[in-house]
Amino acid sequence: MSILFRELLKKVGSGNHTGENLTRAEAATATKMMLLGEATPAQIGAFLIAHRIKRPTGExxxxxLDAFDELGPKLQPVSSASPVIVFGLPYDGRTRTAPISPVTALILSAVGQPVVMHGSDRLPTKYGLPLIEIWQGLGVNWATLPLEKTQEVFKQTGIGFVYTPQHFPLTNSIWEYRDQLGKRPPFATMELIWCPYAGDAHVIAGYVHPPTEAMFQIALQMRGVTKFTLVKGLEGSCDLPRDRTAIISLSHASPDLERVLLSPHDYGFTTKNVPLGSTEELLTQIKDVLVGKSSELQQTALWNGGFYLWRSGICADMRSGIAQAEELLTSGVIAIKLQELIQVVNSLSEKTFQHTH
Structure with a gap:
């Protein structure tokens, strides 16, 4: 048993009247001790549930994040005119609404805006559809690439995917606790603003509950992250909703966030989200979007593509962003981008296979 960890556990687990928040340094220490297995299983389980009940602070x-920064993987800087976008999406996936972020990533990378994504497999507590499976269904298997090969894909195509079971195996044991506890611990919140990129980054994170936004803001500002975007998105993702006004916060040089409210109706979109059916159905829908077929999911792709083209500074406003997203999809540019990505990943996967056999 770790005496040091027990003291940290006592701080977060002492209840409403005597419990205390951890300092930034203590939170980093606790995280490292859990990842490295220096705390006992009983201590780790107790900490994760006590911290969830207490609720984490931004500090x-x-x-x-400091601990993840020290122990975790990072894609190295690539040359880019603007900061690399890092999308933070819930690791436990989607169960109700059709995800569009892989298409958004293809749109951005096609116009020279590099994108990094990160995630894992089907995970507790939702066990929803994860990013890795959508990419695999589109022909891009990130799961087998070691980090240096992922770096090469990122350099060549402008899209990178940090797959934690392969690239950050220290986190694997924590998932077993999450499964057994049946609740999302604060790790699930922190992952959304984790940035596994070593260069100049623009962190984009989704959230569900308004208090999370304030926590994110404090944590990012403490870590010196000056460019970030926070989206009250579909199922806590960065995907803009269509059934309600999108609530988005943009960072500025001042401590105050700029609040942007975007109504789909104002831009001619129908106000409903595309439901998530089977994975096969979604993949068919996405492939239709990539060849320019008109559909409800295409509307979602334009709504999101338009926003992110504007937010990354490629387009001057939402309307020109939407128009450019439509042009990119209907002209076949995005389908070609996907083929390029598939070819680069496959060629590097083959080299990896040959090298290990």
Whole structure:
């Protein structure tokens, strides 16, 4: 048993009256001790559930990020005219609404805006459809690439995917606790603003509950992240909703966030989200979007593509962003981008296979 960890556990687990928040340094220490297995299983389980009940602070999230920064993988800087976009999407996937972020990533990378994504397999507590499976269904298997090969894909195509079971195996044991506890611990919140990129980054994170937004803001500002975008998105993702006004916060040089409210109706979109059917159905829908077929999911792709083309500075406003997204999809540019990505990943996967056999 770790005496040091027990003291940290006592701080977060002492209840409403005597419990205390951890300092940034303490949160970093606790996170490292859990990842490295220096705390006992009983201590780790107790900490994760006590921390969830207490609720994390922005300072604690900053400390947890410090630990991930020290122990975790990073894609190295690539040359880019603008900061690399890092999308933070819930690791436990989607169960209700059709995800569009892989298409958004293809749109951005096709116009020279590099994108990094990160995630894992089907995970607790939702066990929803994860990013890795959507990419695999589109012909891009990120799961077998070691980090240096992923770096090469990122350099050549402008899209990178940090797959934690392969690239950050220290986190694997934590998932077993999440499964057994049946609740999302603060790790699930922190992952959304984790940035596994070593260069100048623009962190884009989704959230569900308004208090999370304030926590994110504090954690990012403490970590010196000056460019970030926070989206009250579909199922906590960065995908803009269509059934309600999108609530988005943009970072500025000042401590105050700029609030942007975007109504799909104002831009001629129908106000409903595309439901998520089977994975096969979604993949068929996405492939139709990539060849320019008109559909409800195409509307979602334009709504999101338009926003992110504007937010990354490629387009001057939402309307020109939407128009450019439509042009990119209907002209076949995005389908070609996907083929390029598939070819690069496959060629590097073959080299990896040959090297290991």
């Amino acid at each position: 604690e999230l900053a400390g947890m």
